[in-house]
Amino acid sequence: MTTTVAIPARRAFILPDPEDTWESVASRQLPDMPLEEAVNLLKSWNIFLVFRPGGGAFTPSDVMFVAPPPAA
Amino acid sequence: MAYDLLIRNARICDGSGGPSFRGDVAIRGSRIAAVGEIEADAAETIDANGLVLAPGFIDPHTHYDAQLVWDGLAQPALEHGVTTIVPGNCSLSLAPLRPEHRDLLGATFRKIEEMPENAFNAGIDWSWQTFGEYVETIRGGLGINVAPLVGHSLIRLWVMGEDARERSATDTEVAAMQDALRECLDAGAIGMSGSWVDIDHENRPVPARRAAWEELDALCAVLGERKAILQMVPEFWDPDLLCARIDLMADLSRAHGISTTFSPLFDSNAAPELVGIALDRIRLQTAHGARVVPQMQTRPIDLSFDLGAPMSTFATLPSWWAMTLLPKDEKLARLRDPAEREKLKSEMDSFMMPMSLDLDFAKAFIKRPGPASQALAGRFIGDIARERGCHIAEAIIDIALADDLETSFGLDALGHSNMAKIAGFLAEPLIGIGAGDGGAHVTNFSTYGDTGFLFSEYVRGQHAMSVEKAVQKLTHDIADLWGITDRGLIKPGYAADMVLFDPDSIDRGPEIAVDDLPAPGFRYIRRAKGVSQVFVNGRRVYDRDDGYTDARAGAIVPQAA
Known part of the structure; x- marks a missing residue:
């Protein structure tokens, strides 16, 4: 993505590639973690994608968080 | 002289x-x-x-695209002092569009913008394909100025056909979309609209949501060539998602030298900290050279619903949502089926609040009674259910059935209803006034009179801003953001x-039902x-x-x- 100014995100996120799956994102973003565990963690951070109306698939324009929510 | x-x-x-x-x-x-x-x-x-x-006044967030074909005055916008409207928001315009996609786009537009099918079909003759042809169709009858956006979903459909609903674009297709956008801008489009939220009549993401970042970035490069604006719909109910979207719009703004705006930004009891968090993020991005302007409506969120047509009120109640999509005879059968009624009752006991709205069906009231429910006008469903000893879902269903589904139920103050808090937000220079949705949701809420309400509630009622400042926010500030130079x-x-x-x-007058659609039916409006x-x-x-x-x-x- 285009980034012209480096401002830390409130919560780290990516935009998935068109061919991405939960597994491909998990292996890329959480490479040191067993894949199944990484997928589950990734899904837990993105419940809104998992349970979205209409089926749960994500699109390349979706924000996918790769970090837990900020502390309250 | x-x-x-x-x-x-x-x-x-x-x-x-x-x-x-x-x-x-x-x-x-x-x-x-x-x-x-x-x-x-x-x-x-x-x-x-x-x-x-x-x-x-300038209304920057409307969906008059269809109404303008049969009503060049965009009634009742003008009588509220609105002289310029921006249709084509949320990735949806009515052009450019090929004949083979009219049914698809029509169904999508009607679903998202909640317009009765008979009125839409009676009023739209589809005499255009290109954006320029649409502009010429409406131009002759205009009593109001129109600054139309072209929808990203339409540009995708124009270039990719039905594949636009399925996949990301190739480099060749992205280049073709850039050319198509240039043609629309040449023909009078003031900018492009997109959406990260909307779903079509089949519950699928609108075509714009299938776009990879590179596609949106390439289209914004074209907007940058013309200093045109980008309008987006973000996940406005979640602070983390909204801040991510603000960051993305800020990146596009800086990279291409464009203004961006998003709608809506609203306050709710479910996420009372959201506006403050978003505003802090916007301040940060603005300080780093981006222009990201949220649009906030002046009025509280009041909705109406009936069981005769699909409506977003039931977005997080899947059985209710599916029921409203059925043809009338199937819907009546389902509403009378004991097993289905149990399912509907159960779902109404526990559901996720849609879009941070404070939705409690016990607080629904009989807003526009049908023939059998005249005596119930104005009464709350919770009270009626208690009297009848039934579940609130049964009360809604039985009243609707007795009225042959003609009953209109009201739900007031679902969000954005802390007026003192809203007053502070509206006075904030970084927050624009908009998100009114004129021309859409015609049987679900009246989108008119936000301008008068700004003066009655926030200028006279709360003394939160001067008349001069209110006028500035409805005129110069919007013109400046949208690049309307004269x-x-x-x-x-x-x-x-x-x-x-x-x-x-x-001020705005009370919400009233009028029957001025091009086919039998009604819509809610407010007189000025x-x-x-x-x-x-x-x-x-x-x-x-x-x-x-x-x-x-x-x-x-x-x-x-």
Whole structure:
């Protein structure tokens, strides 16, 4: 993505590639973690994608968080 | 005569936010010719009697795309002082569109913008394909100015066909979309709209949501060539998602030198900290050179629903949602089926609040009773259910069935209803006024009169802003954001779009049902209070005493090259 100014995100996120799956994102973003565990963690951070109306698939324009929510 | 029209003895709020002043405004043709103390004669002179004369209000978030085909006045926008509207928001315009995609787009537009199918089909003749042809279709009958956005979903459909609903674009297709966008901008589009949220009539993401970042970035490069604006719909109910979207829009703004705006931004009890968090993020991005302007509506969120048509009220109640999509005979059968009723009851006991709304069906009331429920008008479903000893879902269903599904239920103050809090947000310079949704959701809520409500609630009621500041927020600030260079101020050389109103009484009237759709049915509107006269490009188009005139001086803004 285009980034012209480096401002830390409130919560780290990516935009998935068109061919991405939960597994491909998990292996890329959480490479040191067993894949199944990484997928589950990734899904837990993105419940809104998992349970979205209409089926749960994500699109390349979706924000996918790769970090837990900020502390309250 | 030196001038065509002279308005004397007005309290001029010129849109700049500066102090108002007593004076005269002279118009020659479609332009403001002079402002001040004017001695010359004019073909017509009006005594304003000290009423406020302001630039015509601009409504930056509407969906009048369909209505403009049969109603060039965009009623009742004009009588509320709105002289320029921006249709085509949320990735959805009605052009460019090939004949083979009309059914698909029509169903999507009707679902998202909640317009009755019979009215849409009766009013739309699909005499256009290109954006320019659509503009020419509406141009001749315009009494109001129109600054149309082209929808990203339409550009995708135009280039990719039905694949636009399925996949990302190839490099060749992205280049073709850039060319298509240039053609739309040449034909009068003021910018492009997109969405990260909307789903179509089949619960699938709208085509714009299938776009990879590189596609949106490439299209924004075209917007940058023309200094045109990008409008987006983000996940406005979640602080983390909203901040991520603000960051993305900020990146696009800086990379391409464009303004971006998103809608809506609203406050709710479910996420009371959200607006503050978003505002902090916008401040940060603004300080780093981005222009990301949220649009906030002035009114609380009040909704109506019935069981006769699909509606977003049931977005997070899947059985209710599926039921509303059925043909009427199947719907009636399902509502009478004991097993289905149990499922609907159970779902209403526990559901996720849609979009942070404070939705409690016990607080629904009979807003527009059908033939069998006249005696229940105004009563709450919770009270009726208690009296009948039934579940609230059964009360809703039984009342609707008795009325052959004609009952309209109301739900008030679902969010954005802490008026003192909203007053502070609206006074914030970084927050724009908009997100009104005029022309859409016609049987679900009245989207009209937000301008009058700004004055009655926040200027007169809460003293949260001055008349001058309110006028500035409805005129110059919006024109500046949208790159409308000759409107939004009362100033020589500017277009003579003006509204004459009484600052002590301007308001929105009560919500009423009218049957002015091009097919049997109704829509909710609000009439204006306190608006005396409205001028568009120098022509009087509305007069409080005489109603609408025959003037059709509306223009496409900006004018097509």
